[in-house]
Amino acid sequence: MRTTAFALAALAAVASASSDVADLTKDSFPAFVQGDSPSLVEFFAPWCGHCKALAPHYEEAATILKKDKINIAKVDCTVETELCSSQGVNGYPTLKVFRKGVASDYSGTRKTDGIVSYMKKQALPAVSEVTAANHDEFKTADKVVLVAYADASDSKTQKTFKEFADVYRDDYLFGLSTDAAAIAAAGVTPPAVVMYKSFDEGRNELEGDITDDSLFLFAKEHSVPLLDEISPDNFATYAEAGLPLAYIFIPSTDAKRDEVVKAVEPVAREHKGKINFVWIDANKISQFADHAKSLNLQEPTWPAFAIQNIQEMTKYPLDQSKPVDHDTVAAFVKDFVAGNIKASIKSQKAPAQDEPVFVLVADEFDDVVAEDKDLLVEFYAPWCGHCKKLKPTWDTLGERYANVKSKLTVAKFDATENDVPPSAGFRVAGFPTIKFKAAGSSEWISYEGDRSLDSLVEFLEANATNDINEPDSVEAELDGETEVKSGRHDEL
Structure with a gap:
């Protein structure tokens, strides 16, 4: 042993x-x-x-x-x-x-x-010197390489390029050449910037006046493949690009995957620099099924297509009864660019309001927000343990303010069955999320206190615009007095 x-x-x-x-x-x-x-x-x-x-x-x-x-x-x-x-x-x-x-x-x-x-990239200076001797090696040293070609006397272009490289050194490999032989080998007239890449056309050129803005737009447009597979490893690249993202959902094992992707490539090329296109492996159910649902693709029918505007928090799913082919996708994308497609917002049907807390759904969100009332909303998920624990407290809060419904709405919003409309201006990243909007204001305030009834009441009384301690009407107040008097009579 x-x-x-x-x-x-x-x-x-x-x-x-x-x-x-x-x-x-x-x-x-x-x-x-x-x-x-x-x-x-x-x-x-x-x-x-x-x-x-x-x-x-x-x-x-x-x-x-x-x-x-x-x-x-x-x-x-x-x-x-x-x-x-x-x-x-x-x-x-x-x-x-x-x-x-x-x-x-x-x-x-x-x-x-x-x-x-x-x-x-971390081991190199922000900008490496490129000469005829190392030109061929350097331009293939990474997936995306940016090389500026400038005359030795052109300090303006060199300064602009170096400053840009300092900011984006983690994203790209940068080189600068004032070597006449290297410039000749690149086949450009300085000042110019060439992007060398290991995908698509392999090379893109930016010529003329080189500015920070032109460099940013050039890099953003050409550094992302025309139509690549998206995964957790490269999602941030697309999210940070600032462009709408068009998804083809299709299993990697589908015999027609390459055919479907190739059919959409001309559409991606036509809209390059305006919309990024990707395909996503619909086989990876545990990883991507929820993402399909988040884009309001509800049926597991593949291939499927949707566009997401990450910055505006909007989504545009293609009707899943339609084929994902060149003509269908081209027409859909054309309508999207023209603003002819309304964003898809998932919503439950508005229920009968028979609970102490107002049940808010996406279809009524903007109308409720527009009311001249103070508004406190819990965004929750039915499966969330913290939300379940909060429910009796939230119900008690609703009951406490039931006699001031013309001044305050205490609501709950199932964020798994309803989309938070883009008009809200925020995303829900965890559950429960509690947000408050004062009457007459367009600003949402996040509630960060503990979830006790006392703390919630204290928060409302500190932030509400309306007098939420004064009942809605004299009748409501009299009803309360009658109940009190009746109680005394019973005791006698």
Whole structure:
């Protein structure tokens, strides 16, 4: 038994020694992160599922980056609790980039190529010098590479490009060339910026006056593939692009997937720079079924198509009885661009109001908000444990203010069955979310207090415009007095 244990320990030691990911402790950590070259450190827990999924990509990236002298390490936070606490780690995995001991959050993807690309950018200056000698190698050094070609005397273009690179160094690889031979090899007339990329047409050019705005628009339009698969790894790229996003939902195993995607490509090309197009694997039910539903694609019928305007929080699903082909999608997108399609807003039917709390639905949202009343709304999910716990308190709150319904509405909104209309100006990211809007105001205030009745009452009385302690009518007040008098009579 002892022999077996010894053998396993020896094997573990060999495996650890063969890894290009360094295991750090509180003693070895300070020296590791003090170097001039950037280093990447993962703070993890052995039981963490996301950490386990990251592990093979992290190991592979460490091996690739080793030749560039970029160090990769990890810290087991179940062992090095004090170290992880000192680094502000509150979730796993947490990845941080260190340069001369100073930490910054890692914002790349958790795939091998994403880690490699991100850390290579960190190791380089914001803008690398490009000459005829390294031109061919540099322009293929990453998925997207931006190279500015300028005359040596053109300080204006060089300054603008360098300032842009300082801001977006995490997003792209930047190079600058004043070498006549390199400029000739690029086939451009300076000043010019060329985007070299490993997809679509492979190259785009920006010529003429180079400004911060022209660089931003150029990069935004051409750095995203014409029609790529979207996943959690690249969703942020599309979300931050500021363009509407058109989705083709289709299983990756569908024999006609390539055919459907190819059919839509001309539509994507026609609207390039105005709408980004992607396809999404509808096979990954656990990962993407809810996203289809969030775009109001209710039936699991694939392929399906929808457009989402992330900035405006609007969605436009194509009728799922229609085919996802070139002509149908082209007509739908044309109508969308022309503003001829109304945003889809999911709503329950307005119920009979027989509860102490007003049941708010999406179809009535704008009308209720427009009323000259103070408004307190709980956005909830039926399955949410915290919402279930809050319900008796919320009902009591509604009962407390039942005699001032002309001045105050206490409401609840099932955010799983209703969309928050874009007019609200906010998104619901968790449950329960409690929002207040004072009468005569268009501003929503988030309630951040505890969920006790006293705290909610205190909040309303501090923020309500109307006098919510004065009953709606004399009759209501008299009714209350009659009940009191009746009570006294009964006691006699």
